[in-house]
Amino acid sequence: MISTKEHILEAIRKNKPQGTQYPYPVIPSFPKSSKDIVEEFKENLILNAGTCFTINSIEEGENKIKELHPQAKVICSSAIEFPGNKDLSKVTDPHQLDDVDVGIIRAEFGVSENGMVWLTEKGMMVTSLGFLSQHLIILLKPQDIVRDMYEAYSRINLNDNNYGCFMLGPSATADIGAVMVRGAQGARSLSVFFM
Amino acid sequence: MKKKIVNIEKNSADFINQDNIHEKEHDKNLWNARVKRDRIAQSIPEWEELKELASKIKEHTLSHLDEYVSTFAENASKRGAVVHWARDAQEHNEIVYNILQERKVTEIIKSKSMLQEECEMTSFLESKGIEVTESDLGERIQQLSHQPPAHIVMPAIEKTTEDIAQLFAKTIGTDPNDTDPHSLNEAMRNNARPKFLRAGAGMTGANFAIAETGTFVVCTNEGNADIGAAVPPLHIASIGIEKIIPKVEDLGIFIRLLSRSALGTPATQYTSHFTGPRKNGELHIIITDNGRSTRLGMEDFWTSLKCIRCGACMNTCPVYRRSGGLSYESTYSGPIGIILSPTFDLEKYKELPYHSTLCGSCSDVCPVKIDISNQIYKWRKLVVDKGYMPSNRKYALKAAGAVLGHPHLFRTTEAFAEKALPIVPDFLIYSSLNPWTQERKMFSMAKNTFRDWYIKNRKEKNDKY
Numbered sequence: 001m002i003s004t005k006e007h008i009l010e011a012i013r014k015n016k017p018q019g020t021q022y023p024y025p026v027i028p029s030f031p032k033s034s035k036d037i038v039e040e041f042k043e044n045l046i047l048n049a050g051t052c053f054t055i056n057s058i059e060e061g062e063n064k065i066k067e068l069h070p071q072a073k074v075i076c077s078s079a080i081e082f083p084g085n086k087d088l089s090k091v092t093d094p095h096q097l098d099d100v101d102v103g104i105i106r107a108e109f110g111v112s113e114n115g116m117v118w119l120t121e122k123g124m125m126v127t128s129l130g131f132l133s134q135h136l137i138i139l140l141k142p143q144d145i146v147r148d149m150y151e152a153y154s155r156i157n158l159n160d161n162n163y164g165c166f167m168l169g170p171s172a173t174a175d176i177g178a179v180m181v182r183g184a185q186g187a188r189s190l191s192v193f194f195m
Numbered sequence: 196m197k198k199k200i201v202n203i204e205k206n207s208a209d210f211i212n213q214d215n216i217h218e219k220e221h222d223k224n225l226w227n228a229r230v231k232r233d234r235i236a237q238s239i240p241e242w243e244e245l246k247e248l249a250s251k252i253k254e255h256t257l258s259h260l261d262e263y264v265s266t267f268a269e270n271a272s273k274r275g276a277v278v279h280w281a282r283d284a285q286e287h288n289e290i291v292y293n294i295l296q297e298r299k300v301t302e303i304i305k306s307k308s309m310l311q312e313e314c315e316m317t318s319f320l321e322s323k324g325i326e327v328t329e330s331d332l333g334e335r336i337q338q339l340s341h342q343p344p345a346h347i348v349m350p351a352i353e354k355t356t357e358d359i360a361q362l363f364a365k366t367i368g369t370d371p372n373d374t375d376p377h378s379l380n381e382a383m384r385n386n387a388r389p390k391f392l393r394a395g396a397g398m399t400g401a402n403f404a405i406a407e408t409g410t411f412v413v414c415t416n417e418g419n420a421d422i423g424a425a426v427p428p429l430h431i432a433s434i435g436i437e438k439i440i441p442k443v444e445d446l447g448i449f450i451r452l453l454s455r456s457a458l459g460t461p462a463t464q465y466t467s468h469f470t471g472p473r474k475n476g477e478l479h480i481i482i483t484d485n486g487r488s489t490r491l492g493m494e495d496f497w498t499s500l501k502c503i504r505c506g507a508c509m510n511t512c513p514v515y516r517r518s519g520g521l522s523y524e525s526t527y528s529g530p531i532g533i534i535l536s537p538t539f540d541l542e543k544y545k546e547l548p549y550h551s552t553l554c555g556s557c558s559d560v561c562p563v564k565i566d567i568s569n570q571i572y573k574w575r576k577l578v579v580d581k582g583y584m585p586s587n588r589k590y591a592l593k594a595a596g597a598v599l600g601h602p603h604l605f606r607t608t609e610a611f612a613e614k615a616l617p618i619v620p621d622f623l624i625y626s627s628l629n630p631w632t633q634e635r636k637m638f639s640m641a642k643n644t645f646r647d648w649y650i651k652n653r654k655e656k657n658d659k660y
Binding site: 003004005007008009011012013014015016017018019021022023024025027028030031044048092094095098113114115116121126127128130131132148149150152153154156158159161162163164165166167168169170171172173174175176177178179181183184185186187 | 224244255275286330349359376381405410419446448461469472473482484497
């Protein structure tokens with residue numbers, strides 16, 4: 001008896017359009033924006049409800065976190081710059097991050113075309129940090145911004161990580177009366193610290 | 196048993212006639228999405244080129260699909276995912292159930308997957324005693340209403356804020372007078388969170404699956420797919436065979452097109468890439484056919500498999516915008532639903548291809564250049580060829596064909612109507628025999644026909660040139 005897999009592949013083989021009339025197209029290089037790359041990134045981040053700050057020292061960063069989230073009790077970080085008050089290296093189960101008010105993660109890079117940041121499993125250590133935290137602070141070096149999605153994908157090796165995510169500002173929904181609401185299920189706010 | 200035939204005309208009339216609010220709101224909200232789409236598409240100089248490339252990549256993949264599906268499966272397995280194969284909905288659902296049962300999972304959370312909708316997976320799992328919670332807000336609204344999604348991107352778009360306030364008051368105990376979307380969202384966030392934490396498995400679909408690396412990509416705005424993948428120990432993804440694209444590089448094109456076409460935003464808030472199971476987690480992929488390989492063999496319709504489910508055709512469709520998505524009574528509604536649904540069951544959905552003005556707007560906005568309106572027209576021909584045309588429409592069209600095909604007969608009929616219409620009593624004009632007058636007033640015939648006017652005024656003049 002042939003396997004289900006073989007059965008499906010056989011059906012595809014029999015039915016697919018025959019011949020070589022559908023070659024893989026040549027993908028050309030497209031013109032790039034000439035705007036300042038950091039300014040373009042900021043502009044798009046803000047359009048998508050993110051905020052950003054230039055941070056010059058650890059102390060300045062700590063003060064900014066307090067200023068942005070004065071009520072925060074649990075701060076958990078996968079970035080070496082800020083230890084927070086919940087030790088991520090002791091977390092063995094993703095559920096343990098349910099109480100996190102502020103999660104801090106370093107992005108590998110940003111994309112100026114749309115204001116996205118690229119976060120990976122390695123960078124988050126425990127991936128639920130990116131999704132159970134009520135608020136997110138993303139650290140990004142301004143020199144780690146690429147222009148567009150073509151450059152972004154040429155920079156990523158998907159085999160380096162089991163999970164990687166382009167995140168664009170906080171969680172959003174317009175499912176109730178087409179009104180834009182932030183903080184649907186994931187983070188309620190996202191701030192990028194340039195540092 | 197008599198077969199259920201979807202009466203889309205009646206369903207739409209019910210949606211339109213329920214009050215003076217729903218149709219207007221629906222039309223307005225979808226048109227806004229269309230306007231936003233136009234604005235952002237125009238901001239990208241290479242937009243039309245991107246569409247052409249996306250279309251070509253999809254056509255190439257579909258014509259070599261056996262190779263790409265195998266490569267995807269091999270690479271995903273190498274990375275530690277368990278790959279399953281399902282020929283149809285039944286096999287798909289049983290695979291899901293077996294995985295859950297082996298691990299004694301009784302509660303799951305799922306993000307939106309049209310394939311799982313198509314397989315009617317939720318009702319199957321519920322019949323086996325598994326509690327299924329939708330994690331996408333719009334989808335949860337539909338679940339609490341015991342309704343399927345009404346739109347592939349905005350599942351609850353046919354509901355007003357007031358409808359949702361009433362629904363939440365009944366189902367999760369909010370104040371029925373609270374119609375603020377922000378506080379309604381907050382109430383649902385708090386209601387859903389414990390379920391996310393309790394779930395034994397998270398289920399997702401996939402927007403794209405990349406042969407080169409065995410990665411699949413899920414796009415959401417709420418991050419709900421990511422919670423399902425990051426919190427419970429088990430992640431199951433249902434992937435239709437048509438989701439495959441060859442290379443990582445291709446994502447640069449598709450991600451740029453998807454959300455811009457759907458909602459007019461530069462991208463979804465979360466574009467997540469899964470290449471293997473999470474640390475200490477398990478990942479299962481169910482590669483599903485469910486009629487797709489058959490569709491691939493339909494010369495006129497195989498390119499509908501290029502669809503990336505952005506919903507742009509629905510947002511622009513003047514018919515969909517007024518009739519509401521639920522009136523199609525099919526997993527896929529709007530123009531794309533009109534061409535996909537008959538491949539599942541032509542007799543049941545034989546009325547759908549007539550639910551279109553054939554204006555071509557759907558084909559214009561499609562980011563992968565599916566000739567949707569041509570395919571709608573071709574389905575009409577098939578409905579006739581198969582003998583599924585309802586008799587009243589068949590005879591009316593036959594008569595129209597005879598009259599329009601014979602100029603003399605046309606002029607006689609016209610002259611007769613011109614004299615007869617003003618004196619025919621209303622009860623004959625406004626009867627169920629005349630569908631034209633069911634929703635509008637009968638037109639009045641011009642005293643002077645264009646032909647008479649033309650002969651009198653212009654013919655002489657034109658003859659001179």
